[in-house]
Amino acid sequence: MKMVSANHPIYIDRVVEDSSQHTLTEGHFISPLNAYLPESIPEESRIARFQLLLPKKWKHPYLKPVCLHLAGTGDHFFWRRRALMAKPLLRESGVGSIILENPFYGSRKPPDQIRSCLRKVSDIFVMGGCLILESIALFNWCEKMNFAPLCVTGISMGGHMASLAGVSWNKPISIIPCLSWTTASCAFTQGVLSGAIPWQTLEDQYVQYGREFREEVKKMIHSPEQNEIFNAGRQFAQNFPSSLDSMPNESANKGEEQNQDLKLDCINFMRGIMDECTHLGNFGPPVDPELATIVTASQDAYVPRDGLIPLTEIWKGSKLRTLEGGHITAILFNMNVFREVIASSIRLNAQKHYQQEL
Structure with a gap:
């Protein structure tokens, strides 16, 4: 190297x-x-x-x-x-x-x-x-x-x-x-350790960057598991309802469905970022x-x-x-x-x- x-x-x-x-x-x-x-x-x-x-x-x-x-x-x-x-x-x-x-x-x-x-x-x-x-x-x-x-x-x-x-x-x-x-992403977004992640803090920071900036960053991320990302987020929500349900709404005027989408989007974004850096499909073989x-x-x-x-x-x-x-x-x-x-x-x-x- x-x-x-x-x-x-x-x-x-x-x-x-x-x-x-x-x-x-x-x-x-x-x-x-x-x-x-x-x-x-x-x-x-x-x-x-x-x-x-x-x-x-x-x-x-x-x-x-x-x-x-x-x-x-x-x-x-x-x-x-x-x-x-x-x-x-x-x-x-x-x-x-x-x-x-x-x-x-x-x-x-x-x-x-x-x-x-x-x-x-x-x-x-x-x-x-x-x-x-x-x-x-x-x-x-x-x-x-x-x-x-x-x-x-x-x-x-x-x-x-x-x-x-x-x-x-x-x-x-x-x-x-x-x-x-x-990949390391599964341990943090799907595995047992995902319950210890401060998702509310990450969600708050994620929202601060604005939709346009977030969409631009997403285009730069490559995950070999791209087709599975949304399903992974959905699976996390199903497996850890207590950790998600305990999160307060982002704002009072947003519906529950929109708020849930934001939570899933944050999880998927986190997984995409981690896959970009840790997925072994992004590296050459030994x-x-x-x-x-x-x-x-x-x-x-x-x-x-x-x-x-x-x-x-x-x-x-x-x-x-x-x-x-x-x-x-x-x-x-x-x-x-x-x-x-x-x-x-x-x-x-x-x-x-x-x-x-x-």
Whole structure:
């Protein structure tokens, strides 16, 4: 990716753990997005921080497989991914790990942000832009350090960010998105999380821009799911009547039908904006889609898949693995499956692109 220099400076700061089996270090670098949108990134988020977990002795004579782990919603700092994914992955399969701290999370969280609740819709896009470019910077650095094959993974929101980062890399890479799908919009406009969105505030702001301006912006938005947008809004209204019915009328002289149309229009506009920036149909496929395995849950209410273009259609040749249960149960009881899929894809990567067995 031309937006990130192959020599973007990355620094190792200190050794956190030094055991007989592994070394854990911490490092940092300036987020590459800061060069393009400095005014949009909170000061606390401009420095990307990561942990690097490596074995003292690699299993292969010269291949050094490393997996980049991106954070899911609420996954602050490093400890959860380190304990549940990185260390077991190293012990079981000899795969090293980079654990990147999310912008707006942990030490990168703005002081006026409450926990994981982003203050603005635009922060979602800034987070995504930061993570894509930061991942590319780390992939470049891994190449300089002779780490290979490479993999990127994440769970839930981290899974979608991993997909975006993986398709933005111009070389074969294993991509393992866990409990995510084709677009991030469905989670916010159809899934369980949609009930936590302050729709009244967004509706009020949406109306302020005026109809003519809104129509012009709509023409600039491209969603591969365009034919489904209105139905998605209608489905949201049916599934969450309490959240919509509790919203006061925009004005006393507007009928209920017109007010309902405005609510649906706001939801659809939100989905269109998110599809423009996060729908994987708007990005090219991975260099080698066969290295991608998408792990989903059969009853995932957080990331609905109904009515969406399947990711396996966009990434021709990729594999789909479906776990029984819902979003939370999949996270609680299937970490071992996520690790197995990562290791399997890395082995395939080594066979196809390095002609080696791991």
